[in-house]
Amino acid sequence: MTLAPKKRGDLPLTPLSCPTEGSMGNTGSWRTFRPEVNYSKCTKCTLCWVFCPDAAITRQQDDSPKIDYDYCKGCGICANECPVKAIVMVREEE
Amino acid sequence: MVTMKELPKEEYLLKGHAACAGCGAAVSLRLLFKALGNRVFLIVPACCTTVIQGPYPYTAFGVPLQNILFESTAAAASGVVAALQQRKVKDVTVVGWAGDGGTADIGIQALSGAAERKTNFIYICYDNEAYGNTGMQRSGLTPYGAWTTTTPSGKKERKKDMPMIMAAHKIPYVATACASFPLDFVNKVRKARDIQGTKYIHLLAACPTGWRYDTSKTIEMGRLAVQTGLFVLYEVENGKFKFNPPSDRLIDKSKRKPVREYFAAQGRFRSLTEEDIVTIEKWSDEDWDHYRKLASECL
Amino acid sequence: MVQRVVDTANHLAGYAAKAAGVKVVAAYPITPQTTIVEKIADFVESGEMDAEYIRVESEHSAMVACIGAAAAGVRTFTATSSHGLALMHEALHWASGSRLPIVMAVVNRAMGAPWSIWPDMSDSLSQRDTGWIQFYCAGNQEVFDTILQAYKLCEDERVFLPAMVCLEGFILSHTYAPAEIPDQAKVDAFLPAYKSGWVLDVNKPYSHANLVSPEWYMEFRYLIQEAMENAKRLIPQIDKEYAERFGHAYGGLIEKYRCDDADLVLLAMGTIGSDAKLAVDKLRKEGLKVGSARVRVYRPFPVEEIVKLAASSRMLVTLDRHISFGMEGFLGSEVKASLYGQQDRPLFSGFIAGLGGRDVTAETIEKVAKRSLKMLDAGRVEKETEWVDLRE
Numbered sequence: 021m022t023l024a025p026k027k028r029g030d031l032p033l034t035p036l037s038c039p040t041e042g043s044m045g046n047t048g049s050w051r052t053f054r055p056e057v058n059y060s061k062c063t064k065c066t067l068c069w070v071f072c073p074d075a076a077i078t079r080q081q082d083d084s085p086k087i088d089y090d091y092c093k094g095c096g097i098c099a100n101e102c103p104v105k106a107i108v109m110v111r112e113e114e
Numbered sequence: 115m116v117t118m119k120e121l122p123k124e125e126y127l128l129k130g131h132a133a134c135a136g137c138g139a140a141v142s143l144r145l146l147f148k149a150l151g152n153r154v155f156l157i158v159p160a161c162c163t164t165v166i167q168g169p170y171p172y173t174a175f176g177v178p179l180q181n182i183l184f185e186s187t188a189a190a191a192s193g194v195v196a197a198l199q200q201r202k203v204k205d206v207t208v209v210g211w212a213g214d215g216g217t218a219d220i221g222i223q224a225l226s227g228a229a230e231r232k233t234n235f236i237y238i239c240y241d242n243e244a245y246g247n248t249g250m251q252r253s254g255l256t257p258y259g260a261w262t263t264t265t266p267s268g269k270k271e272r273k274k275d276m277p278m279i280m281a282a283h284k285i286p287y288v289a290t291a292c293a294s295f296p297l298d299f300v301n302k303v304r305k306a307r308d309i310q311g312t313k314y315i316h317l318l319a320a321c322p323t324g325w326r327y328d329t330s331k332t333i334e335m336g337r338l339a340v341q342t343g344l345f346v347l348y349e350v351e352n353g354k355f356k357f358n359p360p361s362d363r364l365i366d367k368s369k370r371k372p373v374r375e376y377f378a379a380q381g382r383f384r385s386l387t388e389e390d391i392v393t394i395e396k397w398s399d400e401d402w403d404h405y406r407k408l409a410s411e412c413l
Numbered sequence: 414m415v416q417r418v419v420d421t422a423n424h425l426a427g428y429a430a431k432a433a434g435v436k437v438v439a440a441y442p443i444t445p446q447t448t449i450v451e452k453i454a455d456f457v458e459s460g461e462m463d464a465e466y467i468r469v470e471s472e473h474s475a476m477v478a479c480i481g482a483a484a485a486g487v488r489t490f491t492a493t494s495s496h497g498l499a500l501m502h503e504a505l506h507w508a509s510g511s512r513l514p515i516v517m518a519v520v521n522r523a524m525g526a527p528w529s530i531w532p533d534m535s536d537s538l539s540q541r542d543t544g545w546i547q548f549y550c551a552g553n554q555e556v557f558d559t560i561l562q563a564y565k566l567c568e569d570e571r572v573f574l575p576a577m578v579c580l581e582g583f584i585l586s587h588t589y590a591p592a593e594i595p596d597q598a599k600v601d602a603f604l605p606a607y608k609s610g611w612v613l614d615v616n617k618p619y620s621h622a623n624l625v626s627p628e629w630y631m632e633f634r635y636l637i638q639e640a641m642e643n644a645k646r647l648i649p650q651i652d653k654e655y656a657e658r659f660g661h662a663y664g665g666l667i668e669k670y671r672c673d674d675a676d677l678v679l680l681a682m683g684t685i686g687s688d689a690k691l692a693v694d695k696l697r698k699e700g701l702k703v704g705s706a707r708v709r710v711y712r713p714f715p716v717e718e719i720v721k722l723a724a725s726s727r728m729l730v731t732l733d734r735h736i737s738f739g740m741e742g743f744l745g746s747e748v749k750a751s752l753y754g755q756q757d758r759p760l761f762s763g764f765i766a767g768l769g770g771r772d773v774t775a776e777t778i779e780k781v782a783k784r785s786l787k788m789l790d791a792g793r794v795e796k797e798t799e800w801v802d803l804r805e
Contacts (some may be wrong), residue, residue: 035629036619037620
């Protein structure tokens with residue numbers, strides 16, 4: 021995790037930014053719909069993992085997907101591309 | 115040909131970045147790093163990827179990334195490559211990663227110069243067919259008839275043929291690709307990495323924000339572009355043209371989906387007239403004729 | 414072994430880049446800079462210089478290629494003039510904001526429209542705000558020496574800024590004069606291996622220069638200002654060290670000549686500044702107490718030196734080979750700005766001379782001095798700015 025500067029003395033001589041998960045904050049809050057995986061339908065083809073623009077899907081040991089809801093933007097690509105429709109998009113509660 | 119499961123699990127585009135939901139460029143970036151790992155210097159001009167990084171002191175990128183001026187991705191790459199050569203650093207791949215504006219319009223001079231000088235790097239244009247970073251104004255790669263904020267009644271000019279322009283520079287490798295065909299793209303990047311000289315890859319990057327379709331359809335949209343023949347997957351390696359699957363099976367026009375399916379799926383083509391569609395189809399047929407000739411000369 | 418040559422300032426700039434062990438040169442030809450890059454091309458092709466010479470397709474690309482090379486960890490050099498420098502403008506900002514110690518020779522030439530190839534400082538002075546250190550040379554040897562001094566200065570961790578070493582087109586660039594190229598071992602002892610404040614490294618990945626919000630942008634700019642202030646302190650020290658090692662000295666920030674008891678001091682940059690010495694000698698023979706001060710460093714501006722000069726003289730006069738339309742010459746402006754806070758200020762008059770290569774001889778300068786002395790006697794300046802030798 022990056023240490024954000026608190027005072028001028030913390031600054032590098034020119035802006036050098038460190039690799040950080042959540043560089044844009046909690047992007048999961050952007051969602052209107054969330055993807056939900058039906059693991060009994062899932063064939064572990066890994067397509068959802070390949071196509072997630074946000075790297076919010078991790079490919080687990082058994083190749084099934086794990087979705088990080090802190091960062092998932094709810095774009096729906098995973099649901100759209102799943103060949104067996106094991107992922108459905110569910111509206112977020114208010 | 116690599117398989118999905120052989121793609122490495124490490125991510126060098128970190129989650130929580132600033133790309134729009136459903137961003138085609140973001141999928142492409144993840145695949146770029148699946149292809150190359152992290153021994154990459156990425157050079158990024160002003161474009162969507164500038165913003166995708168997020169703000170200082172954070173970045174979503176796990177590789178060294180040099181942000182640079184809009185028109186000079188390839189010039190910066192020339193400098194970086196020369197320095198690495200002098201320092202005898204051999205195992206780092208220099209990649210210029212630019213949008214269509216920074217490639218075909220304001221950036222074309224630097225790119226042409228670097229190619230002519232045989233700069234040893236991979237240049238990838240992720241083409242979302244407009245100036246995405248500044249809010250979807252038209253670029254030289256915006257297709258005919260498309261709405262953008264500066265062509266509200268549809269662009270009146272044709273899309274520049276950037277891959278063919280680069281092939282005319284006689285560089286050792288030119289390819290078109292799309293994240294919708296992920297393994298094809300990964301293989302092309304790896305092939306490019308192992309070739310000396312300037313390599314150019316033109317990526318179609320579907321953009322829900324600019325093309326006006328539901329965010330879930332980004333991969334579908336790239337696939338449809340190829341299936342209708344409007345985007346052709348090919349390589350030109352040392353001057354030899356080769357179709358890649360599935361475009362190799364679409365030389366027969368009857369195997370292609372009708373182009374109007376592509377236009378109907380995107381709000382930016384709302385103002386296309388019947389006449390426009392006929393014109394676009396004719397141009398597509400002409401392009402296919404041209405490619406077919408090139409392919410047959412190379413058998 | 415010292416190598417004694419008779420050569421042009423341009424060629425000597427090429428020798429300096431070689432002596433400095435520059436590893437990447439990216440440059441685009443433009444009159445009157447061309448012989449710099451041609452010399453370097455010769456050196457690289459013959460193997461005398463172990464460097465990459467990128468024959469870029471424009472000056473904008475030249476500066477950006479230098480930025481890329483410096484960011485990837487090597488000493489870089491380029492050269493340009495006039496419109497080439499203007500074309501690089503946004504890249505100059507990028508280089509200083511990136512805190513990269515690039516050194517560039519600028520062969521001062523007039524700006525168009527209309528085309529002019531002749532000497533004029535409007536090109537480099539228009540770039541005074543870009544965060545680049547600016548040196549103005551008055552001789553061929555000085556060009557060679559200043560390039561080496563510039564690398565030492567720019568790569569100091571208290572500085573890490575780029576520098577331009579300016580020299581007037583044709584007067585210096587193409588004129589042959591005797592010069593000395595020092596022994597390489599002595600140069601290496603003066604100028605150690607390339608150092609920069611940051612580098613692209615797969616083992617320590619950063620995004621460099623992504624978006625900085627209003628929360629911190631101002632502080633990053635302050636760091637550049639601080640670096641400039643540090644440079645102002647270091648330049649005289651480096652000049653002194655260079656003199657001890659190599660025997661050539663240039664007075665640090667300002668080269669003063671017979672100023673100690675001068676009523677009138679003539680200030681100028683470049684060769685006008687050195688020709689002023691001839692005028693001073695002639696005037697002194699007539700019993701007139703005149704001195705000259707050649708401003709060698711324009712950025713950072715030597716405010717304290719100007720204040721010192723003002724304290725010991727009754728009138729300061731500047732000769733600017735430049736005009737900022739709608740105002741005056743920049744040397745004039747900044748001399749006045751330096752003095753505004755002082756209680757007792759000398760009289761001041763600014764002169765515009767030598768634009769577009771109009772010759773400025775010792776006689777011209779003598780004329781300006783005599784005109785100024787008249788104003789000094791009257792206790793009044795007629796015009797803040799006067800154009801010298803302007804045709805009716």
